[in-house]
Amino acid sequence: MSEAGIMNTKDFTAALDWQATHADENGAPCTARIVRSLEQVAKGDTETAKRMTNWPGLTLKDAMPLRIAGGLHHLLLSGTDDRLAPVYAGDITDQRDVDTLVCAVVETHDAELVAWFDGPPQTNEAGRSASIMAALLWLAQHVPARFDMFELGASAGVNTMMDRYFYRLGETEVGPKASPMRIQPEWRGVSPPSADLEILSIRGCDVGPIDLSNKEAALRLKSYVWPDAAERMERIDAAIQLAGDRAPNLVQMDAGLFVEQGLAREQQPGTTRVMFHSIMWQYMPRETQDAITAAMQEAGAGSSPDKPLAWVSLETDPATFRHELRVRYWPGGEEEVCLAHAHPHGAWVEWSGG
Numbered sequence: 579m580s581e582a583g584i585m586n587t588k589d590f591t592a593a594l595d596w597q598a599t600h601a602d603e604n605g606a607p608c609t610a611r612i613v614r615s616l617e618q619v620a621k622g623d624t625e626t627a628k629r630m631t632n633w634p635g636l637t638l639k640d641a642m643p644l645r646i647a648g649g650l651h652h653l654l655l656s657g658t659d660d661r662l663a664p665v666y667a668g669d670i671t672d673q674r675d676v677d678t679l680v681c682a683v684v685e686t687h688d689a690e691l692v693a694w695f696d697g698p699p700q701t702n703e704a705g706r707s708a709s710i711m712a713a714l715l716w717l718a719q720h721v722p723a724r725f726d727m728f729e730l731g732a733s734a735g736v737n738t739m740m741d742r743y744f745y746r747l748g749e750t751e752v753g754p755k756a757s758p759m760r761i762q763p764e765w766r767g768v769s770p771p772s773a774d775l776e777i778l779s780i781r782g783c784d785v786g787p788i789d790l791s792n793k794e795a796a797l798r799l800k801s802y803v804w805p806d807a808a809e810r811m812e813r814i815d816a817a818i819q820l821a822g823d824r825a826p827n828l829v830q831m832d833a834g835l836f837v838e839q840g841l842a843r844e845q846q847p848g849t850t851r852v853m854f855h856s857i858m859w860q861y862m863p864r865e866t867q868d869a870i871t872a873a874m875q876e877a878g879a880g881s882s883p884d885k886p887l888a889w890v891s892l893e894t895d896p897a898t899f900r901h902e903l904r905v906r907y908w909p910g911g912e913e914e915v916c917l918a919h920a921h922p923h924g925a926w927v928e929w930s931g932g
C-alpha cells in the first residue's frame with residue numbers, strides 16, 4: 579500500500595473511533611454501534627464502501643461517518659427499510675450482529691446511501707439554544723441588552739427562532755411561558771444571571787438551508803438526529819410548528835460573505851450586534867474561518883460602548899470531546915471567556931460563568 583493509502587486508512591479508522599466514542603460519551607450508544615459497523619461496511623465492494631475508504635481530506639473534519647449514519651436512519655424514518663429498528667431501539671447490542679445488519683442494509687440500498695456523502699450533516703438542535711441564551715444573559719451584564727443577532731450555519735433556522743422558546747436554566751427563567759418549545763436542560767453549577775433582555779432580530783445563513791415547511795426536507799433533518807434521544811425529535815416537531823406560524827429569516831449564502839454583509843449593516847445606538855454559531859465551525863474551510871475572525875476583530879476594534887459587538891460560539895474541542903460555550907465582546911472584553919461546557923444536544927449545561 580502507498581504512503582497515501584496508509585494515511586487514508588489511518589484517517590478513516592481514527593474518524594470512526596472518534597465519532598463512535600463521541601456518541602458513547604454523549605449518551606448515544608446505539609449511534610456509536612452504527613458508526614463502528616462502518617469499518618465492516620468499508621471491507622465490502624459497494625459504492626458506499628468505496629466512497630468511505632477513498633474519502634479525501636480529513637474525515638473527522640468532514641463528519642463523514644455522520645453523513646452515512648444519517649442516510650441509514652432516513653431509511654427507517656421514511657419507511658423504506660426497518661431492519662435497523664431493533665439496533666436504534668437498543669434491542670440488538672452485540673457489535674457483530676449490528677455489523678451484519680448494517681452491511682446487509684448497505685448492500686440493499688447502496689445507490690440511495692451514496693448520495694448522503696454529498697453534503698455535511700445538518701444537526702439543527704434547539705437544545706443548543708440554552709447555551710446561547712445563557713450567554714446573552716451573561717452579556718447583558720456587560721453590554722446593552724437589546725440584541726441584533728446573526729447565525730452562521732443556521733441549517734433550518736431552528737435556533738434563529740430562539741426568542742420564541744421558553745427556557746428554564748437552573749433557577750433562571752426566560753422566554754414566553756406558553757411556547758410549545760420548552761428548553762430545560764439539566765443545569766450544573768450556579769444559575770446564569772437574570773436580565774431583562776430583548777432580541778430585536780435574528781437572521782441566519784447556510785450553504786444549503788432547509789425549509790421546515792417541506793416534509794421531505796424536515797424528514798432529512800430528523801435523519802441526522804441521533805435516534806437514541808426521543809426528546810430531540812419532539813423539539814424538531816415543535817420547531818416545525820413555530821416555523822409554520824412564522825418562517826425563520828434565512829438566506830442561502832457563504833458564511834464569510836454573510837458576516838461581511840452583516841457587519842456592514844447600520845447598527846442602531848444602544849443595541850448589541852451578536853454573531854453566533856453552534857457545532858458548525860469545524861465544517862468551514864480554514865480560509866473562511868480566518869476571514870471571519872479577521873472581519874470580527876476589525877469590526878470589534880471600531881465598535882463603541884453604545885454600539886458593541888459580540889461573538890458567541892458553542893463548538894467542539896476535538897482534543898477533549900467537550901463542547902465549550904465561549905464569548906468575546908468589544909469594546910472592553912477582547913479576551914475570550916469560556917462560560918460553560920455543554921452536552922452537544924442540550925441535555926445539560928455545566929456553567930462556570932458566574
